[in-house]
Amino acid sequence: MSPAPDAAAEARWRDAEAAAALLAVDPVGLGGVWLRARVGPTRALWVETARRLWGGPVRRLPATIGAERLLGALDLAATLREGAPRFSRGFLAECDGALAIAPMAERLEPGAVGPIAAALDRGSAPGAEGSVAPARFGLIALDEGEAGAGEEGERLAPALSERLGLWVALSECPVRSQAEWAARPVWSADQVRDARARLASVAVSAEALSALIEGAARLGADGARTDLFALRAARASAALGGREAISAEDLALAGRLTIGPRATRLPEQEDRLEQEDGSEEEAAPEETPPDAPPPDASSDDAGQAETEPHEVDAMADAVIEAAAARLPEGLLQGLSEIARSRSSAPAGASGARRAGRGRGRAVGAVPGRPGDGARLDLLATLRAAVPWRMLRGGGAAASGAGRGRLPVRMDDLRIVRTEQKAETVIVFAVDASGSTALNRLGEAKGAVELLLAESYARRDQVALVCFRGARAELALPPTRSLTRAKRLLSGLPGGGGTPLASGVDLARAVAEQARRAGRTPTLVVLTDGQANVARSGLGGRVEAMEDALSAARATAATGLKALVIDASPRIRPGAPAEALAAAMGARYLPLPRAEARAVTAAVRALD
Amino acid sequence: MRMDKTSTATIKPLYPFSAIVGQAEMKAAFLIAAVDPSIGGVLAFGDRGTGKSTAVRSLAALLPPIESRPGCPYNCDPARGAPDVACSACAAGNPPEPALRPTPVVDLPLGATEDRVVGALDLERALVKGEKAFQPGLLARAHRGFLYIDEVNLLEDHLIDVLLDAAASGENVVEREGLSLRHPCRFVLVGSGNPEEGELRPQLLDRFGLSVTVRTPAAVAERIEVVRRRDAFERDPEAFCAAWAEEDAATAARIVAARALVREVATPDAALEAIARLCVALGADGLRGELTCMRAARAAAALEGRVAIDLEDVRRAAGPALSHRLRRDPLDEAGSEARVARAVAEVLGGAEGAPTRG
Numbered sequence: 025m026s027p028a029p030d031a032a033a034e035a036r037w038r039d040a041e042a043a044a045a046l047l048a049v050d051p052v053g054l055g056g057v058w059l060r061a062r063v064g065p066t067r068a069l070w071v072e073t074a075r076r077l078w079g080g081p082v083r084r085l086p087a088t089i090g091a092e093r094l095l096g097a098l099d100l101a102a103t104l105r106e107g108a109p110r111f112s113r114g115f116l117a118e119c120d121g122a123l124a125i126a127p128m129a130e131r132l133e134p135g136a137v138g139p140i141a142a143a144l145d146r147g148s149a150p151g152a153e154g155s156v157a158p159a160r161f162g163l164i165a166l167d168e169g170e171a172g173a174g175e176e177g178e179r180l181a182p183a184l185s186e187r188l189g190l191w192v193a194l195s196e197c198p199v200r201s202q203a204e205w206a207a208r209p210v211w212s213a214d215q216v217r218d219a220r221a222r223l224a225s226v227a228v229s230a231e232a233l234s235a236l237i238e239g240a241a242r243l244g245a246d247g248a249r250t251d252l253f254a255l256r257a258a259r260a261s262a263a264l265g266g267r268e269a270i271s272a273e274d275l276a277l278a279g280r281l282t283i284g285p286r287a288t289r290l291p292e293q294e295d296r297l298e299q300e301d302g303s304e305e306e307a308a309p310e311e312t313p314p315d316a317p318p319p320d321a322s323s324d325d326a327g328q329a330e331t332e333p334h335e336v337d338a339m340a341d342a343v344i345e346a347a348a349a350r351l352p353e354g355l356l357q358g359l360s361e362i363a364r365s366r367s368s369a370p371a372g373a374s375g376a377r378r379a380g381r382g383r384g385r386a387v388g389a390v391p392g393r394p395g396d397g398a399r400l401d402l403l404a405t406l407r408a409a410v411p412w413r414m415l416r417g418g419g420a421a422a423s424g425a426g427r428g429r430l431p432v433r434m435d436d437l438r439i440v441r442t443e444q445k446a447e448t449v450i451v452f453a454v455d456a457s458g459s460t461a462l463n464r465l466g467e468a469k470g471a472v473e474l475l476l477a478e479s480y481a482r483r484d485q486v487a488l489v490c491f492r493g494a495r496a497e498l499a500l501p502p503t504r505s506l507t508r509a510k511r512l513l514s515g516l517p518g519g520g521g522t523p524l525a526s527g528v529d530l531a532r533a534v535a536e537q538a539r540r541a542g543r544t545p546t547l548v549v550l551t552d553g554q555a556n557v558a559r560s561g562l563g564g565r566v567e568a569m570e571d572a573l574s575a576a577r578a579t580a581a582t583g584l585k586a587l588v589i590d591a592s593p594r595i596r597p598g599a600p601a602e603a604l605a606a607a608m609g610a611r612y613l614p615l616p617r618a619e620a621r622a623v624t625a626a627v628r629a630l631d
Numbered sequence: 632m633r634m635d636k637t638s639t640a641t642i643k644p645l646y647p648f649s650a651i652v653g654q655a656e657m658k659a660a661f662l663i664a665a666v667d668p669s670i671g672g673v674l675a676f677g678d679r680g681t682g683k684s685t686a687v688r689s690l691a692a693l694l695p696p697i698e699s700r701p702g703c704p705y706n707c708d709p710a711r712g713a714p715d716v717a718c719s720a721c722a723a724g725n726p727p728e729p730a731l732r733p734t735p736v737v738d739l740p741l742g743a744t745e746d747r748v749v750g751a752l753d754l755e756r757a758l759v760k761g762e763k764a765f766q767p768g769l770l771a772r773a774h775r776g777f778l779y780i781d782e783v784n785l786l787e788d789h790l791i792d793v794l795l796d797a798a799a800s801g802e803n804v805v806e807r808e809g810l811s812l813r814h815p816c817r818f819v820l821v822g823s824g825n826p827e828e829g830e831l832r833p834q835l836l837d838r839f840g841l842s843v844t845v846r847t848p849a850a851v852a853e854r855i856e857v858v859r860r861r862d863a864f865e866r867d868p869e870a871f872c873a874a875w876a877e878e879d880a881a882t883a884a885r886i887v888a889a890r891a892l893v894r895e896v897a898t899p900d901a902a903l904e905a906i907a908r909l910c911v912a913l914g915a916d917g918l919r920g921e922l923t924c925m926r927a928a929r930a931a932a933a934l935e936g937r938v939a940i941d942l943e944d945v946r947r948a949a950g951p952a953l954s955h956r957l958r959r960d961p962l963d964e965a966g967s968e969a970r971v972a973r974a975v976a977e978v979l980g981g982a983e984g985a986p987t988r989g
Contacts, residue, residue, distance in 0.1 A: 053865070091740070138740035138781075145684070183782075186679055224866065237854045246847040247679060251858040399744065402752055403809070507826050 033197050037205055039068075041348070042261070043190040043281050044074035045211040049219045049260040051078075051123060051162025054189035054253060055144050058129075058180060069202055071125065072192060074164060079213045085126040085140075085163070089115060094139045095150055100394065101434060116140065116149035117157035129165035130180050130526045137181040144187045146541035163188060189253035191285035193350075201226055211264065219263035226262045227269040228255065235337045239343030243351075244288035254282040275339060276346035284347030291344050296334045375393065392439040404438035406430060448484040448546060449502045449538040453531035455551035455591065456492040457522035473513065485543070487534050488513070491527030493520035494561040498530060502538055521563060524555035524604070525571035532579045540582075546585045549610070552592035553601030569600065576607035586610035644868045647875035648689035649882055652681055652857045653848050659931070660841045660951050661690050662882075664819050666889045666930040670923055671840030672798065672820030674783070674831075674955065678847045682857075684822045687779050688736050693883040696731035697775050704767045705814050706735060706774040718814075735776030737769050737818075739786075739794075748793055749805055765810050770803045772793075773818040783822030784831045794820070795838050840923045842955035844968065889933035896929040897939040905979055906946050912974040915956040924952040942979055949975050 043057050051578065057074075061067040075082055095112030103110045116139060132140070140163070143149045149159035165188060167180045185191070240246070258278035262270045338620045389404035409432045416431045486509065488500035500512050528549060535545035555568035559575075579586060588605035590613065605612035651658060660673045675683045699706050700721050707721045709729040739748065750768035757763065767777065780786060780794075797803045801817045822839060824831070836842070848854050864871040870881075906924045915921075927948035928940040954967040 135740070142740070152712075182679070228862070234851070234855055234856060237858060238851050241851050241854065247684060248847070248854070248857050248861070251854055252861055255858055255862060399746055399751070402757055505826065580769065 029496060030201065033195075033201065034205070035349075036194070036630040037053055037197065037201075038210060039207075039280055040070055040192045041073055041210055042264075042277055043192045043214040044070065045077050045216055045219075046257055046260040046277075046281070047074065047123075047162050047164070047190060048077040048079070049218045049264055050223060050256055052160045053256040054149060054162065054260065054589060056124075056163030056165060056188040057190045057192055058165050058167060058185050058188040059194065060169070061192075061193050063168060064196045065199060065202055066194055066197050068415075069206055071164070071166070073206075073209065074125075076209075077211055077213055077216050077227050079216070080304070081122040081123045083115070083119050083124045083161075085115070085119075085124045085129075087128040087131040088133075089124065089136050090133065091135045091139050094136055099503050100437070104432060104434065114149055114157065114159075116143045116159040116161075119143075119161040120158045121160065123162050123164065125164045127166045128168055130169040132181060132184070134181065137183050139207055139613065141183045141187055143528045143561060144184075149234075159385075186247065186249055189249075189257060190281045192281065193285070195351075197540070215264060218266070219260065222263040222266070223260060225268070226259045228259060231267060231336050231339060232258065232270040232275060235275060235339030236278060236283070238336060240283045240286075241281060242288035242291045242344060243286075243347055245283045245286035245347075246288070247286075250282060250286050254278045257282050272339065272342055275343050279343040279345075279347035280350045283343065284350030287347060287351050290351075291348070342427070364585070389438040390438065390441045391435070393434070393437060394439050398439040401438045401440045405432065405436050408438055409433070409436040412436075422630070447543045449487060449535070449543045450484060450546050450548060451487045451489060451531050451535045451538070453489040453491065453496075453527045453547065453549045453551070455524070455549075456490045456516065456518040456520075457523060457554075457556075458492075458519045459522060459552055459554050473509065485537075485538075489527060489531040490491040490514075490516060491523050491530070492518060493523070494557060495523055496526040498534060502534070502543075521557040522535065522551070522555050522559070523557035523559075524551060524553070524568065525559045526557070526561075527551070528572065528575035528579060528604075528608070529559070532575070532582065532584065536582060546587070547579065547610070548587045548589065549604070550589045550591055551601055551604070552590065553588075553599060553604050554592070555600070572604060573607045576604050576610075580607065580609035583609075588612050644872050645689050645692045645910075646685050646861075646864055647872055647879050649878035650864070650871070650875045651686055651689070652860060652861050653941075654682065654686065654845060655841045656951065657683065657845050659947075660843045661674060661821075662685055662886065662934060663930040663948075664821075664841065665690060665694060665886055666933060667893055667926055668817065668819045670930065671838065672710045672822070673951075674836070674839040674842040675821065675823045675845050676784075676826050676831075676842065677823075677845030679825060681845045681847055683821075683845055684779065684781065687777055687821050691734045691736040691777050692880055693886065694734040695883070696733050697735075698729045699732055701730050702945070705771045706732075706776070713791065724885050735772055735774070737773040737776065737778050739769055739778060739780040745790060746752065747794065748790060749803060749807075751807070752810060763809065764781050765805065765812055767814070768803075770797050770818075771814055772818040774816045776818055778818045778820050780820070780822045782824050783835075784824040784826070791835055795835065799838065803969050829901050836955045837919065839955065841927060841951040842952050885934055885936075888936065888970060889930065892938065893930055893933040895938060896932050898925060898929065899939060899941075902928065902940050902942060902945050905942055906949075908978045909945070909949055909953065909974055910979055913953055913957055913971065915953050920953050920956045924948050927952045946975055946979055 040059075043059075047054055047057050050171070059067070059070065061070070074559055093112075094115045096112050096117065099110045099112040102112075137148065143159045143161075144163065145156065147160040148156050150156055163184075165180050165184060169179045179185070201402075227543075233255060236258060237251050240250055240254060255278075258270045258274040261274035261277045262268075265273065267274070327385060389401040391408075392398060394400040409430055412431075412433075416433075423506050485502040485504050486500070487498070487502040488509075490499040492499075499516055500509055503509055531547055531549065535547050538545040553572075555572040556563060558564055558567040559571045560567075586605075586608050588601055588608060588610045590599055590601035592601065599614070602612050657673075657675055660675075664670050664673050670855050677683075686773070692925055698709055699708060703718055705718050705719050705721075708716055709721070709726075715778075746768065748769050751770060751936060753762075753766035756766075778794075779799075783791075786794075797816050798818065798820050801815060802813050803816045804813045805811070812837040820839065822831075823845075848857065860871075901923065906921050906928075909915075909924070913920075924945065925948075928944035930946045931948055932938075932940045950968060950971050955973045957967045957970060
């Protein structure tokens, strides 16, 4: 039933095209489009299509924009020049009635994400001089981040992506097909204009609404915003097609553009069967779970009671079938993967970016322009301006009110230099091989959890690399979240060979990555040092030990703080773990009865 | 910079508080905090897009407007005599007549700097007029209203310290850039966040009076109702608000009445003892848990127009008032809410066996 590759690519493109049209019909209601695509002709064609269908003003939102530019602020250059306050207008207010296009949206600063999200929510933005300016716009976020890269990849901040109704992923297509697509567009700007006029009068039947939400619920696309966006997309689609009520076609499109990409689980077949059975037996219109709170009394009005359950089921099935064509990548690889990449991206990304200008404690002044978080150091600025007072005319050049004042120029401006204490990341590399696994794995898990509990207070992060069998894996990316850690740790398996070299390599990579993000990593390797799997993944004690030592030396070269905890049952001088520690330049700590508390104490002593 | 403005001034009308579907626990906690701001704010942790921010805003819109002088950046209360800050609007020789303004709701954005929160030297006036003047920050504007922090768990430590200090002491002390002043800032702190993205430090958790967990409604029927109402609101906000105006007005009247009544609500010894036993059973640290539980029970009773709290009030107040004060055991799989529920059942007996109010 799967169509030929070309047809699939075209279907994908036509959906993307429809997303552009829907956005043009109802930019404020739908919020915007989150377009994940590499830079290239396909994306360019899509942006061009969106502009053509929109037909109105378009603003470009640079990824480096700061909160001050977004909301408007005192214009220092003009203020100094004219001797009276001059405010610049905020970008969000300028966007009112326009379509905003944000290239490299995944790189937007957290400080910028907040104001944009607030403007999307409220349709207004605070202006520079105390007014509230309307800011009703649709946002196209062009996300070039690597899809599915999880911890390493960058993604559009969830605070923004959840407020953009339509999620589209485009892959690059052959130039020939694009020329063909461009030559015969489905929608025209005229159709969009007509649809805008018709939008308010599109009827939404209770069945259609139930089908959309039922479909979203069964795919785990949760959140009130998802439901609303699905409804608005279906309505815009009906308006675009010139229909007076939402049709099956509109529901399917809404499913593909809003529900499918947000799915977090596959529809449960058994669940559906049960529901069908239930409805046959009792013909109950709703399958409200018993533990769910009953809807408000006033909600029992028209609609649900009259709804034919079978009809809604069939419609919901159609929505799910449509949405299933656009499930997020990786959903099929299993739920935990998705949950991990979904939740880790925001935590990691905002943590990494928190060390920006103007944050933390002030430690001095440097020349620079205030704004975007950098704060003017007034005393230092005046001090810089004072020596030039006579040369600049001491304000005599200015007439009247300006007389006798200290003239300040742009290059006198000093900003406060700030320093933020770097967060600590403790990377645990735990030997979960057969030789250590039995007792040690439990102890290591306990230690990680204890450290994590402590890290509330210290704002530290903990990561866990686990090595066993043929390779090492990152069981727990750097996190501060107890919820995630517990979930991942509890499912951690043990047994198999000891790929010590791979474990050390991966732990080093994680630590280095944390260091690049401005955090201070500490490496803790918990092993008996009995390597028997080489980097190649093949067995062999000699080669495995050589590889492990070379990985250790590479770690020493990076200058990471490290600790090797010897988990072998009997400690003798010259134990393999001790050799490893020596090669790594790490402290060596024999812990024949490694207890969780002893491990945490040892790590703390390292600081 | 003059970029901070009260977010109450929105262009479209606010979604009515009474029309929020479900989320009974969150709404109850907000109402209790509105009746007695000394409870110390509400922490709403849970899923995104569940209407936490909407609920705060619509609740504030229900509250009676506060009296202040036009142009006053500190929301000074004219009834409280002379302001203790150099508030240019109120301390002027001929201050403007007091006027009503809506209860402020101030957003603390994630990227906010300490300047914006605490206030800073007024750059504009310093550069243009050469005056040393203080530009009030978000804390000043939140005075007598709500301070809403989204993603409170991602906020920087030094900002959290400043906020907690201000929230606990009810005043903001500024000693920086040659400025030295203090101004009152009593506000209801409302924090929200998603625990998947990081936990809150226990020191901070404990400072919130109440905590509630907010979840996306699981029932499809409830989700349909959420969307249906939201859609109706967006298609015709005025008509929608008019349809709910009566219920909103009733809620507003309940809050006003409860605010007057709450000081007179009696706390029988039996209730106090039950609270104390609950806290012991849970090992909740400090007196704050007991105090908050008692105050929340009182506010809940006042909201229902009763002049004494009963065990049912205690039962309902226990979860929000205590669940975030337990010592966290990282290895305990059961949530703190379950532990509180267990303790409530042990101390107060099951819901059936409990003395019901007449």
